[in-house]
Amino acid sequence: MTRELQAKEKQELAASGEQTKPGPVFIPAADIFETDKAIVLLADIPGVKTKDLNIDLRDNTLTLEGEISPFEGADESAVLTEYDVGKYFRQFTLSEVIDQSKIDAKLTDGVLRLTLPKVEKATPRKISVTAG
Amino acid sequence: MIMRRLFDTPAWRPNLLEELEQMRQRISRFYEEPGKTTRRAGVFPLINVTENKESYFIRAELPGMKADEIDISATADSLALSGERKIPDEDKNVNYHRRERESGKFSRMFSLPSPIDASKAEAKMTDGILTVILPKAESAKPRQIAIR
Numbered sequence: 057m058t059r060e061l062q063a064k065e066k067q068e069l070a071a072s073g074e075q076t077k078p079g080p081v082f083i084p085a086a087d088i089f090e091t092d093k094a095i096v097l098l099a100d101i102p103g104v105k106t107k108d109l110n111i112d113l114r115d116n117t118l119t120l121e122g123e124i125s126p127f128e129g130a131d132e133s134a135v136l137t138e139y140d141v142g143k144y145f146r147q148f149t150l151s152e153v154i155d156q157s158k159i160d161a162k163l164t165d166g167v168l169r170l171t172l173p174k175v176e177k178a179t180p181r182k183i184s185v186t187a188g
Numbered sequence: 189m190i191m192r193r194l195f196d197t198p199a200w201r202p203n204l205l206e207e208l209e210q211m212r213q214r215i216s217r218f219y220e221e222p223g224k225t226t227r228r229a230g231v232f233p234l235i236n237v238t239e240n241k242e243s244y245f246i247r248a249e250l251p252g253m254k255a256d257e258i259d260i261s262a263t264a265d266s267l268a269l270s271g272e273r274k275i276p277d278e279d280k281n282v283n284y285h286r287r288e289r290e291s292g293k294f295s296r297m298f299s300l301p302s303p304i305d306a307s308k309a310e311a312k313m314t315d316g317i318l319t320v321i322l323p324k325a326e327s328a329k330p331r332q333i334a335i336r
Contacts, residue, residue: 063232090283129245135239135244
């Protein structure tokens, strides 16, 4: 079954007062799923180049930040503007412990795919108590 | 209380129309920045159109789509975009926490403000943004008139 895609306005970040740079900030649409071994996050960030994307993970908080460099020619003037262009920002709190050294991020055609492997759980050790 | 207030309001105020007009202007100023027309068509994909002397530039955000997945056709005064955005299925054993990205078909057509040369139209996809460049027809280009 295929649905018709509906036009959606981009969701603007409410706490824009915290941004130091002017301009709109949008929350990218994201899919998050989990497997036994990893948490995978997909985010739509059209217009962001690899070098302008910052991914940061500290204290269980994952931060995605994508800057947009202007792609319009200087001599172009607007005829019709249906969507706004601006940077992307989104934060997630992770409950699982992530193996930081194995994080994998790929950016293809404006879609980020971030694989966050879970730390392999330490095998439970049995402590035997001997009567003294 | 409410009744009294209703009846106390004069039915006609001489400057009511003027007040309404001022209000309308204030509202439209709020929505429109000067020199920028904002119209929400509500049809996917949302597009931005810009122009320079030579061409029109139509841009749309289509993350995850490849150039060959979009059908673009242009006539002398219109452009049609259609296609299907697919989100590849993941492994069966995954457990979704969030699903915000949408897939589906789309088709959109719009007319251009002035005639274009459809045979010279170009399109490219960069980082999930589609750009269609439509050169203006010779007759629609602004012409510099030399004064002798």
